[in-house]
Amino acid sequence: MPTRRVAVAAPNALAAQAGSDITHLGGSPVDAAIAAMLVTYVSEPGVVSALGGAFVNVWPADGDPVVIDANCEMPGRGLPQSRFGHGMLELNLAYGGGITIFAGAGSAATPGAFAGFAEAHRRFGQVPWRAVCEPAINVARQGYRLGSAAASYLQIVGEALFGFDPQTRAAYFVDDAPADTGALMRSPELADALEVIATQGVSALYGGELGRALADQMDAEGGLITLADLTAYRPIARRATQDALGEWRTATNPPPSIGGPVLATMLRLLQRRGSSPEEILRIQREVGSYRSDRLDVAEDLEAAGVELLKALEGNDLRTLPTSKDTAHVSVVDSDGMACAVTSSAGYSSGITVPGTGLVLNNCLGEPELNRRGFHALPPGTRIASNMAPTTARHRDGRVLAVGSPGADRITTALMQVLAHYCLEERPLQESVDAPRLHVRPGDAFVIDTEPYPAAAQALSASDATIVEHDPHSMYFGGVGAATLLPGGELQAAADPRRAAATAVG
Numbered sequence: 001m002p003t004r005r006v007a008v009a010a011p012n013a014l015a016a017q018a019g020s021d022i023t024h025l026g027g028s029p030v031d032a033a034i035a036a037m038l039v040t041y042v043s044e045p046g047v048v049s050a051l052g053g054a055f056v057n058v059w060p061a062d063g064d065p066v067v068i069d070a071n072c073e074m075p076g077r078g079l080p081q082s083r084f085g086h087g088m089l090e091l092n093l094a095y096g097g098g099i100t101i102f103a104g105a106g107s108a109a110t111p112g113a114f115a116g117f118a119e120a121h122r123r124f125g126q127v128p129w130r131a132v133c134e135p136a137i138n139v140a141r142q143g144y145r146l147g148s149a150a151a152s153y154l155q156i157v158g159e160a161l162f163g164f165d166p167q168t169r170a171a172y173f174v175d176d177a178p179a180d181t182g183a184l185m186r187s188p189e190l191a192d193a194l195e196v197i198a199t200q201g202v203s204a205l206y207g208g209e210l211g212r213a214l215a216d217q218m219d220a221e222g223g224l225i226t227l228a229d230l231t232a233y234r235p236i237a238r239r240a241t242q243d244a245l246g247e248w249r250t251a252t253n254p255p256p257s258i259g260g261p262v263l264a265t266m267l268r269l270l271q272r273r274g275s276s277p278e279e280i281l282r283i284q285r286e287v288g289s290y291r292s293d294r295l296d297v298a299e300d301l302e303a304a305g306v307e308l309l310k311a312l313e314g315n316d317l318r319t320l321p322t323s324k325d326t327a328h329v330s331v332v333d334s335d336g337m338a339c340a341v342t343s344s345a346g347y348s349s350g351i352t353v354p355g356t357g358l359v360l361n362n363c364l365g366e367p368e369l370n371r372r373g374f375h376a377l378p379p380g381t382r383i384a385s386n387m388a389p390t391t392a393r394h395r396d397g398r399v400l401a402v403g404s405p406g407a408d409r410i411t412t413a414l415m416q417v418l419a420h421y422c423l424e425e426r427p428l429q430e431s432v433d434a435p436r437l438h439v440r441p442g443d444a445f446v447i448d449t450e451p452y453p454a455a456a457q458a459l460s461a462s463d464a465t466i467v468e469h470d471p472h473s474m475y476f477g478g479v480g481a482a483t484l485l486p487g488g489e490l491q492a493a494a495d496p497r498r499a500a501a502t503a504v505g
Helices: 013-024 029-043 113-124 129-142 148-162 166-172 188-200 209-221 227-232 259-273 277-295 301-311 409-423 428-433 453-460
Strands: 006-010 053-059 066-070 089-093 099-103 236-239 241-245 248-252 326-333 338-344 390-394 399-403 437-439 446-449 465-468 480-484 490-494 501-504
Touching: 006 013, 006 029, 006 490, 013 029, 013 129, 013 326, 013 501, 029 053, 029 113, 029 129, 029 188, 029 326, 029 338, 053 113, 053 248, 053 390, 053 399, 066 113, 089 148, 113 129, 113 338, 129 188, 148 166, 188 209, 209 227, 241 259, 241 409, 248 259, 248 409, 259 277, 259 409, 277 409, 277 437, 277 453, 326 399, 326 490, 338 390, 338 399, 390 409, 399 409, 409 428, 409 437, 428 480, 428 490, 446 453, 490 501
Parallel strands: 326 480, 446 465
Antiparallel strands: 006 326, 006 480, 006 501, 053 066, 053 338, 066 236, 089 099, 241 248, 248 390, 326 338, 390 399, 399 480, 437 446, 480 490
């Protein structure tokens, strides 16, 4: 029987190798993507952490695409109203030119990633769950050298965001300063926690010993996550939103995600209008304005997302009323199965569950995801998300898995890469490397851009405020893509904007 081959794009070499190794042990692309993401949780401290949310997009070789929604939920089941609105620290960070976020125990939403990974593994896994967890356990216990992306983030925000909690500080600081590139990092407590999850399953977190430790900490520090929130959490398998893009069929995450419907709308407009810099600017501005006016403040994100997608069935969008801490893994195998996983913990709460090495998200403390106000949602409601992992198939048999971190730059990065690769037929790595621009959602017309000669005329003709960035700026995401070509060749592309890596074989 032929050996399955695989292409993996991941945030670093350790993660990419973990995905490749699992495949050679008989694992599926889903096994490979989960193993790579778990290693990423360990080896990209600050950039992403285990107690966040995720979307797992799977397009089987012989089936329809499905997205497993494992995003974070609003916690607080059983708590008195007086507990809400508290437990958060306002922090002004230098990241991205200056941002304000809220951290602390009250910023943490109910994490869903592990529940989603377990469901994806149940449906599509081909090696034991423990084998999927083993690479991350080994990296946490044996140690690793800190990469440049995580080190950069720690250097910028470390003291403010990761310095106030004693356990987080001990894990992320070396000689009483944020860890820098090349520092040897170990996390034996995280290794032990992952060992429990590998042995007992994710029930250890959703009601078991790890869940009780998390809930006890929240009760002590003014957070909202209760044991009832953890035991009630369920991942949701949703039918992917499919669209045509040239000769390709794309699949991305449906509502109540914000990122999926926004990306799908941008791709639909690209299909109609073309992919010139002028059209990319127009599309980003139109969709971004609609998002700010309708999606970001919607009481029902699912209904609002469906409304956006329906808007283009017979009309043009213009006729209508008007996170750094994310990681992505893409895997495609030689059998034609694709898996794209994006996971986020927000900017991080800065809080570590005592004795576990597990760092909590701050999805309740990100202003851009809580436009209706902090702690405003009923417990059990899925939090808004920019994540948009995408899979795609071409009529000639090509298969693609792609995604990106980058907060509200996720959708604009992906629309440009997909325009280059699917519409303009550029090579995959060239499509990822190409300059990017981003129209900021909101009332002010601001365009962020890398050096982009082909867009110079469109930018100069715009009435926007232009913010220039260095080439391949980390601000514009970190797209990872993997593809299978008609002749059986596998390729993967890593974004030079992040310290990413690929493995093919």
